[in-house]
Amino acid sequence: MLASQPADPFATLSPSQIAILLTPVSCDPPPASPKASRLHDHGLTSKSVACDECGKIVTLNRCAKSHVWRQGRSCNERMCKACAARIRNERLYKLSPVIEVLSAARDPLLPRTFTFLSLYSPVPCDRQHISEWSASLSRRFRKLAAGSPHRIYIHLSGYIGDNLVTYVLYWGTEHSPDTFRRAFPDAMVHATCRENDQIGAYFEDLLRYTIPHDTVRQADVEFAFHGLRQYKVLGTALEDEIAAASERLFTMHENPIVNNLTTTDPGDPDAPKKRPCRCPRCGLPPVETTGPIPYAMILDPKHPPPWHKVNRTG
Ligand SMILES: [Zn+2]
Ligand SMILES: [Zn+2]
Secondary structure: OHHHOOOOOOOOOOHHHHHHHHOOOOOOOOOOOHHHHHHHHOOOHHHHHHHHHOOOEEEEEEEOOOOEEEEEOOOOOOOOOOOHHHHHHHHHHHOHHHHHHHHOOOOOOOOOEEEEEEEEEOOOOOHHHHHHHHHHHHHHHHHHOOOOOOOEEEEEEEEEOOEEEEEEEEOOOOOOHHHHHHHOOOOEEEEEEEEHHHHHHHHHHHOOOOOOOOHHHHHHHHHHHOOOOOEEEEOOOOHHHHHHHHHHHHHOOOOHHHHOOOEEOOOOOOOEEOOOOOOOOOOOOEEEEEOOEEHHHHOOOOOOOOEEEOOOOO
C-alpha cells in the first residue's frame, strides 16, 4: 500500500530549510575586474577566475631547512602584464637548444644568414580570421622553402592597434625582402637579413609580446587566440643536433630555477604543465604548505599562515 511509495523528502524540513535547498548554488563569485568580466562575457569562465586571482592569491611553502617562499597564483596568460615576461622566458628557455644549434651552424652547405620578418596584416581580432591567416602563412612559407630542409620559425604575436602582427624568423636559403613582399601581398612586410650568430637576440624579439594598455582589449585578444597555437615551428633541419643540445641543456641542471619552469607537451606548445615547486634557495621540495590565501593576509602578523604538511623528504 502506501509503504511502497517514496517518502516525501521535504516532509521533515522547515520552510526556510526548503528555501535554502531550492536556492541555486552560485559556482564562482562574480568577476570583479573589467578584464575578468569581459573574459566571463566571452564564456571563458576559468580564465576569468584566474585573471581575478592572478597576483592576489598566494600559497606559502616551507622546505625541510625552514626556508619559506611564496608561490603566486598566476593566470599564465601572455596578455597579462604580470605573467608575460615569465612565459616569454620559459619559451626562450625551451627554444634555447634551437638557438644554440642554429647560431653556431658553420657547415658551408647550411644557410649563413637568417631573415627576421614582421608581417602586419589588417586581420580582425577573431579566431576565425586568425586561424585562416595562420594557415595561409604556413602554406606560403612551405612553398618558399620547398625542397629545402631548413628550419622556419613562425610566431603569431598578437595585435598592434587593429593589425595582427606576426614575427617570423626564417632560416633558409637567402631571400631578398622583395621575395617576401611578393609572397605576402596582403601584409605590410618588414624584413631584416642577419648573420646566424645574431639569432639569439632576434629570438628574444620574436617572443616579445605587445600587450594592449586597455585591459578589456587584453581580454578580447586572449579570447581571439583562445585554443589556437600561438607559435609553430616548420621544417626539420638539424634535428639530431637540436635533440643532442636539448639532452645536454635540460638534463645537466639540478638548478631549482630550471626545475620550477613549466614544461610543454610537444604536441601542443601552448599547453603548460606544472612541475612541483622547489625551494629557490636549496632546491628541496616543500614539506609544508598553506592553502591558497589572499596576498594581503601574509602581510598581517596577527594571522600566521595555516600550515599543512604536504610530504616528507628523506
Ligand atoms: Zn597573470
Ligand atoms: Zn630551502
